[in-house]
Amino acid sequence: SLYPHSLRNIDELCASIVRSHRETCQYRVEELQALRWKLFSREEIQAYQSKSVDEMWQHCAIRLTDAVQFVVEFAKHIPGFRMLSQNDQIALLKTGSMEVVLVRMSRFFNTENNTVFFDGKFAGTEVFKSLACGDLIAAVFDFAHAMCALKLTEQQIALFCALVLINADRPCLEDRGRVQRVQRSVELGLTHILHRDHQQSLMHKLHQRMEVLRSLCSLHMEKLRWFSQRYPLTAHSMFPPLYKELFA
Numbered sequence: 001s002l003y004p005h006s007l008r009n010i011d012e013l014c015a016s017i018v019r020s021h022r023e024t025c026q027y028r029v030e031e032l033q034a035l036r037w038k039l040f041s042r043e044e045i046q047a048y049q050s051k052s053v054d055e056m057w058q059h060c061a062i063r064l065t066d067a068v069q070f071v072v073e074f075a076k077h078i079p080g081f082r083m084l085s086q087n088d089q090i091a092l093l094k095t096g097s098m099e100v101v102l103v104r105m106s107r108f109f110n111t112e113n114n115t116v117f118f119d120g121k122f123a124g125t126e127v128f129k130s131l132a133c134g135d136l137i138a139a140v141f142d143f144a145h146a147m148c149a150l151k152l153t154e155q156q157i158a159l160f161c162a163l164v165l166i167n168a169d170r171p172c173l174e175d176r177g178r179v180q181r182v183q184r185s186v187e188l189g190l191t192h193i194l195h196r197d198h199q200q201s202l203m204h205k206l207h208q209r210m211e212v213l214r215s216l217c218s219l220h221m222e223k224l225r226w227f228s229q230r231y232p233l234t235a236h237s238m239f240p241p242l243y244k245e246l247f248a
């Protein structure tokens with residue numbers, strides 16, 4: 001059947017994905033709104049900029065790994081995800097989790113002053129200078145800007161993240177057919193939500209965003225490889241096992 005056995009209808013599918021998003025999104029939008037004018041002082045920015053490359057990467061990797069863990073939790077509650085084989089679940093998370101982290105980061109973004117929530121305050125691109133990958137950070141900020149421009153609701157973001165993750169075109173899947181069935185039910189959910197919100201035109205834009213996500217994340221993986229080659233010790237020690245499992 002199109003729906004996993006446990007679900008009676010599309011509303012229930014959407015409700016469980018939205019609930020899972022709410023429980024694993026790290027910060028609620030209201031919390032971030034309240035903090036949006038908490039910016040780093042010049043001294044604090046100086047401190048970040050005087051970190052060494054691998055220190056700053058380590059600082060970010062811890063947060064990225066945290067964020068990836070929350071995405072793994074989110075995935076586990078997507079109806080049908082746990083019906084997939086272990087290998088297919090890992091394969092989807094290996095390629096999709098950083099893309100979902102990126103989509104979720106757009107929720108931490110303040111387009112009025114081009115800052116993103118990082119380490120408890122809102123940071124501009126200059127804070128990340130010592131990473132020595134300005135192109136990646138610029139791309140992260142640009143993507144967040146474009147996502148914010150769509151003004152998605154939390155429910156739309158939840159369904160979009162589920163669709164980013166459950167993608168039957170991912171490489172090395174054992175049972176593509178099964179992933180396709182779960183993907184189709186999530187697509188139905190997103191279409192249902194957009195129809196209910198009278199925003200069907202968003203579907204095409206969201207598919208365009210998914211294309212951009214793929215190219216962005218291959219750039220990220222290239223940076224990650226560059227970093228782990230240049231700083232093998234740090235990369236080896238700092239990426240907790242799950243991260244290595246997902247990105248090694």
Ligand SMILES: CNC(=O)[C@@H]1CCCN1C(=O)c1ccc(Cl)c(COc2cccc3c(C(F)(F)F)cc(C)nc23)c1Cl
Pocket residue numbers: 057059060061063064067098101102105108116117118119128131136137140219220221223224
């Ligand atoms: C409260 N906010 C958070 O917890 C968020 C969620 C995940 C990251 N995080 C941050 O604190 C955060 C917010 C904004 C930015 Cl620009 C950054 C720095 O981002 C990165 C620096 C290094 C590598 C990054 C890579 C690479 F290359 F590893 F794939 C990929 C992504 C997408 N971001 C990278 C970070 Cl680490």
